[in-house]
Amino acid sequence: MLDHGVRPGTGFGSSRCGPRVMxxxxxxxxxxxxxxxxxxxxxxxxxxxxxxxxxxxxxxxxxxxxxxxxxxxxxxxxxxxxxxxxxxxxxxxxxxxxxxxxxxxxxxxxxxxxxxxxxxxxxxxxxxxxxxxxxxxxxxxxxxxxxxxxxxxxxxxxxxxxxxxxxxxxxxxxxxxxxxxxxxxxxxxxxxxxxxxxxxxxxxFSECQATIESDLIGALAVDTKRLKADSNLPQVFAQMAVWDASALIRTHRSTIGHWLAAQGGDWLLNVISIRECKSYFLAEPLVSQQKLSHLLSIEWQAGMAVLERSLLRKELLTLGLARISVVSKPFLVL
Ligand SMILES: [Mn+2]
Missing domain, CATH: 3.90.1640.10 (inorganic pyrophosphatase (n-terminal core))
Known part of the structure; x- marks a missing residue:
């Protein structure tokens, strides 16, 4: 009955008077x-x-x-x-x-x-x-x-x-x-x-990035999730997807760090770089770095780690919940 969008007496072609159903x-x-x-x-x-x-x-x-x-x-x-x-x-x-x-x-x-x-x-x-x-x-x-x-x-x-x-x-x-x-x-x-x-x-994607950069804190704020204290992922978890993550990080690194540090002592930003198909993780607290290293094979250098594929937050959440490592199961479908 619903497949054709026409119900007797109400829709298109109705012989009845009165307003049509929209x-x-x-x-x-x-x-x-x-x-x-x-x-x-x-x-x-x-x-x-x-x-x-x-x-x-x-x-x-x-x-x-x-x-x-x-x-x-x-x-x-x-x-x-x-x-x-x-x-x-x-x-x-x-x-x-x-x-x-x-x-x-x-x-x-x-x-x-x-x-x-x-x-x-x-x-x-x-x-x-x-x-x-x-x-x-x-x-x-x-x-x-x-x-x-x-x-x-x-x-x-x-x-x-x-x-x-x-x-x-x-x-x-x-x-x-x-x-x-x-x-x-x-x-x-x-x-x-x-x-x-x-x-x-x-x-x-460059245009979207420019919009994000014009109000970086605003963009961070709308895409930051707060996870439970006992989570095996950082409690403050921000994400953004941009064309060129390394350019964004070069320009805005200290702004990002200050804002996230003000949100708590356990934080992470995942910047997905669409151009390179990589994920850039920023995390200054040691505890946050350790949580991520437990789930992924990555190396931290001065508060940053790069993963050679793009990983969405919802995928990391799934990994965190399952407490499994992508090192041992690299092709796990999430
Ligand atoms: Mn959609």
Whole structure:
């Protein structure tokens, strides 16, 4: 019943008078990253092509991944206030405690996401209208909808470029552990359609880095997690993903150290360097260095250690929980 978006007497083609039901495509409550933003806009566009009235709507602030150039494309969310009876589509989010406050849980008709944890809940509630898969970017799933509907020739250049950039961002330029062949293929097709230049990844991530550097403490603060005191990882755990970590560290080392030291005596910053596909760890307290050395084969020099692959915080948390070493199991899938 939900597959086609048309319910008797309410949707498109209804013979009844009165307002039509709108399909509101929206995402999380804390902030919109480029994946969520692109998915809202491009999926609403697809639904409209399919004869379903849809709007891309969010009340969340945009984060640094929606860079100056991306904003310059002037694709935007719709100015729309949901009405009683409207239906909701969730993209790039499935945790029902963290979606946009405008969403009415009982009126969610579709979920498209790549975050783990709520697959069973939505499968029971929505059956095949819940599409939650471990994949690099939710944008790849939206691309697949366009392809399956055989409407890809109609996608706007703006939506194509947004989806492509979302895939770049969420896969860390295809170096992230969750990157799949589907992400890579979707990017290729979309980049060709959007006529993206070969140096777009570098330009995009450099621009995001410039935004981060323009308010370094702000960027640190939003991406710092506090772990429990008995954790075998540093209690204050900050992370950022940038194009060139060594340049950022060279310029901002003392600012970073001062701010993190003020947060507590056990701290770590993981700077993912997308250009080099490495992780730079900064930790001055000895106890923090020892915690990390227990989990990874790394060497500390003057408060810094470099890992020859990029490692996300969620992967380190998994390692910490399992108390296993990547030295003995280098290809462990997390
Ligand atoms: Mn995402």
């Amino acid at each position: 399909r509101v495509v929206t995402s999380g409550s804390a902030y919109l990253d480029i994946d969520a933003y692109a998915c809202c806009i491009a999926y609403a566009e697809l639904l409209n092509h399919q004869g379903i009235d849809a709007r891309a709507v969010s009340s969340a602030p945009l984060n640094a991944s929606i860079s100056r150039t991306v904003l310059g494309w002037q694709s935007s969310l719709d100015d729309y206030l949901p009405r009683a009876g409207d239906e909701f589509v969730l993209v790039d989010v499935s945790d029902y405690q963290h979606f946009d406050p405008m969403v009415v849980l009982e009126q969610v008709v579709e979920v498209i996401d790549h975050h783990p944890g709520f697959e069973n809940y939505w499968a029971q509630k929505l059956g095949s209208a819940a599409d939650i898969l471990p994949i690099g970017a939710a944008a790849t799933l939206i691309f697949q909808r366009w392809e399956a509907a055989e409407l890809l020739p109609l996608i706007s250049e703006k939506s194509a470029v947004l989806l492509a950039t979302a895939i770049l961002d969420n896969t860390l330029n295809f170096t992230g552990q969750l990157t799949t062949q589907s992400d890579i293929r979707a990017y290729e097709v979309l980049a060709r359609r959007a006529k993206l230049e070969a140096d777009w990844p570098e330009r995009y």
